[in-house]
Amino acid sequence: MKERIILALLGMICFFAFSGGECRAEIAGDDAFTGLSWEQVHEDEIQAPLGVVQSICATEDYIICIENTADNAVDTDTVSAYYRNDVDENGNPVERYSLAKRVSDMNWEHGNGMAYNPNTNEIYVALYTNLIPENRGCLYVMDPQTLAYKRKIKVSDDYNILGIDYKEDTNQYVIQTNADGGYSFKILDADFHVVEDLGSYAATAKGDNFQDLVVDGDYIINFPLTLNMGIGDYLHVYSISRKTMVADPQVDFNFQNITADEPEALCEIEPGVYLAAVNVTDSAGAKKLRLYRTEIPYYFHITVIDGDGSVIEEQQVSRGENFALNCMPEEGYQLSSLFVDGEKKDVQEYEEGYVLENIQKDSTIQVHFKKIPVAVPKAVAPKESGETKAELPVKEISVGILLIVCAVGGYGYYLHIQMERRRKRLRARRRHRQFVLDYYHLAAIHSQQGAN
Incomplete structure (x- = not known):
């Protein structure tokens, strides 16, 4: 097959056969969480004397945290938004993780968990407590731009909700219930109806309670409450x-x-890259929020397609590794186009191969080969007076000669037709003249006979 290419791996690339299904990045197994390195990327003051940051989530523009001011139904809590990127939503340069805005106009109960849904552009807050009785089993909805309260969603009358995250690949939510619900994980559909119960997990806690959660592929990750243990x-x-x-x-x-x-919550800011919200008290007694960043060992999928979009190969590669694509075509063909994640590459620069380096995301490579045109020999006209005559391909000369022959033949046929018509006219004139002569000759004979 002319468009088939050979895939090779460079260096220490981890190679795994792709088993089908949707192509997406994924955590590199159960052991990926052991021995992680955590980097502090931000520190901020806790706003209230008894305040504790309870939850965190990431939107396209912000890292958002809820600080629970006090466990009552009166005091308003503090919602802080930190810049997720090094530019704001308008493209202006900013310091990543620095404070963008802060709002304190709503009591979010305990505010123990948050999940952002990019499709609805809303944040869903797991309250954990119901100091306001009608809040039992409810979620609050927050606007991700203004950080304002929008409405309330009732999930159950039987338990409160400890934590929540949105599972984008299935358009579902994963929640964890409080002690009344047996610390169960449950799957909710897009309308917040329970569609699957994953069972109870009270006995699994390292501490005596659970914090907010994050979902990544097949995994649910949270911090247990081990404060003062x-x-x-x-x-x-x-x-x-x-x-x-x-x-x-x-x-x-x-x-x-x-x-x-007290580590309280996790959010994912890139595939397998997490931020942890941790409340700390320093040796001077100051209470602060710290954000810590870590990278989980991850697999990314490289998909190679041909010019018409058909999948040629799919490979699984570890984060940070390289992936080599051999672009050498079969005999008689040449590389005509190369696109990497939609970006056009110079085929002359990558005729033999292309290498994706330090892979940090899923990528798609599109290659297309075309048949090399057959070379046509050229005829060289003889030199005259030291000058080189223009070279014409044999094919073009042949076509020219054929045209000339056709033209000459056509003209000759035209002359033949004209001469044949002339001959017919001459024969007709001769017959007419002979007829006239014969007529007058007969007339003369008859006239002479009458005279006699």
Whole structure:
């Protein structure tokens, strides 16, 4: 097949056969959460004397946190938005993770969890408590631009909701219930109806409660509440498909001069890249919010398609590795176009191959080969007076001669027709003249006979 290409891997590329299904990045197994390195990327003051940041989520533009001011139904809580990128929503340069805006006009109950849905452009807040009785089993809806309250959604009358995240690949939500619901994970559809119960997980907690959660592919990840237990910080990792905990690694934030800490929530800012919201108290007694960043070992999918969009190959590659594409065509063909994630590449520069380096996302490569035209020999006219005559391809000369022959033949046929018509006219005149002569001759004979 003329468009088939050979795929090769460079260096230490991890190679896995693709088994089909939707192409997407995914966590590199249950052990991916062990031994993670956490980098502090931001620190901010806690706004209220008893304030605790309870939840975090990421929108296209912001990292948003809810600070619970106090566990009552009167005091308003603080919602802070930090820049997710190094430009704001209007493209102006900003310092990443710096404060963009802050609003304190709403009591969000405990505000224990948040999930952003880019399709609805809304944030859904898991309240955890229902200090206001009618809030039992409810979610609050927040506007991601203004950080204002929009409305309330009732999920259940039987329990409150500890944590929530949006699962974009299935357009569903994953929640964790409080103790009244057996600390169960449940799947909600797009209308917030329970479609699957993953079971209860109370006995799995390293601490005595659970914090907010994040969902990544088949995994649900959260922090257990281990504050003041003296056992350190942990991650809980659960599998949705297997309905069980698969890992509970210890977490090391490399604190210096910190006397107390409480990791509260996680959000994903890139595939397999998380931010953790951690409340800390330093040796001077100051309470602060810290944001820590970590990268999970990840697999990304490289899809190679031909010119008409048909999939040639799909490969799975580890984060940070390289992927080599051999662009050498079969004999008689040449590379005619090369696109990487929609960007056109110079085929002359990559005639032998193209390498994706330091892979950090799923990518699509489109290649197209075309048949090399057959070379036509050229005829060279003889030189005259030291000058080189123009060279014409044999094919063009042949066509010219054929045209000349046709033209000459056509003209000759035309002359033949004209001469034949002339001969006919001459024969007709001769016959007419002979007829006249014969007529007058007969007339003369008859006249002479009458005279006699």
